[in-house]
Amino acid sequence: MHLYSRSTGSGVPVVLLHAFPLSSAMWLAQREGLAAACRVITPDLRGFGGSVLNDEPPSIDAMADDVAALLDAEGVERAVVGGLSMGGYVTMAFCRRHPDRLLGVILADTRATADHEQARANRERIATAVSANGSAILLDEVLPGLVGPTTRQRRGMVFGRVRGLVQAAPPGAVAWAERAMAGRADSFDTLRDLxxxxxxxxxxxxxxxxxxxxxAIAEAVPDARFTVIEAAGHLSAVEQPEAFNRAVAAFVGEISWP
Structure with a gap:
């Protein structure tokens, strides 16, 4: 599975995996702001942006394996791998399946628990609705939770950009990703073993x-740094990119490479 990817900068390779139901376009400010600190690699996860969706069953593990194949294609042996929201789920699966490829891990606005039964049922409901009627349901049910009240009230251009990214989400990829997330495993044992x-x-x-x-994630990881981004909601990297980039640059600066 070949992922479409955008890269900038040089130095320590840092892979950033996007949130649902967006694409690597959400990382624009990271590609621009972090290029002096590291090599930023931002793939479109399968079905989103420029990456195709094949006929494999929905699986977060398959998405993690896609990222390992991307590292192979980029000639990168080990990298800092990170993600936000769904990208965090893929990152934790990557940690479980490809631990020898890691220099470090970034987990932003995500959780390590598996979905409970009600959450799985809700994902299936949205997947079914999107498959039947397109992605309009996302604007009503997903978009409102993606940004915090400060962004909604004060950053109209940012909210508009997020809305546009949600509108662009392909229905097939949305349904596939919802089902993949519904089936993901609990990752706390993986985090404790990092x-x-x-x-x-x-x-x-x-x-x-x-x-x-x-x-809870930070407490599970043996060697963790914990950063709260003020005046940001779920898409902290998009809502407060300068603060997000400062945290990432400081973290990457501590990584010994090669």
């Missing part, structure tokens, strides 16, 4: 994956 440092980031206004979820 042999590399991790940066855990959360927006203080994130109501989808809360600061408490992020604290």
């Amino acid at each position: 042999k590399v440092p991790a940066l855990v980031i959360v927006g203080e206004e994130d109501q989808m994956t809360t600061p408490a979820d992020a604290e």
Whole structure:
């Protein structure tokens, strides 16, 4: 499975995996702001952006294997691998399946628990609706939770950009990803076994994956740094890119490479 990817900068390779139901376009400010600090690699996860969706069964593990194949294609042996929200789920699966490829881990606005039964049923409901009627349901049910109240009230251009990214989500990829997320495993054992440092980031206004979820991740990881981004909701990297980039640059600066 070949993922479409955009890269900038040089130095320590840092792979950033996007949130649902967006694409690597969400990382624009990271590709621009972090290029002096590291080599930023931002793939479109399968079905989103420029990456195709094949006929494999929905699986977060398959998405993680896609990222390993991307590293092979880029000639990268080991990298800092990170993700936000769904990208965090893929990152944790990558940690479980490809631990020898890691220099470090970034987990932003995500959670390590598996979905409970009600959450799985809700994902299936949205997947079914999107398959039948297109992605309009996402604007009503997913978009409102993606940004915090500060962004909605004060950053109209940012909210408009996020809305546009949600509108662009292909229905097939949305349904596939919802089902993949519904089937994901609990990752706390994986986090406890991490042999590399991790940066855990959360927006203080994130109501989808809360600061408490992020604290639980940081407490599980043996070597973790924990950063709360003020005046940001679930898409902390998009809502407060300067603060997000500062945290990532400081973390990457501690990584010994090659």
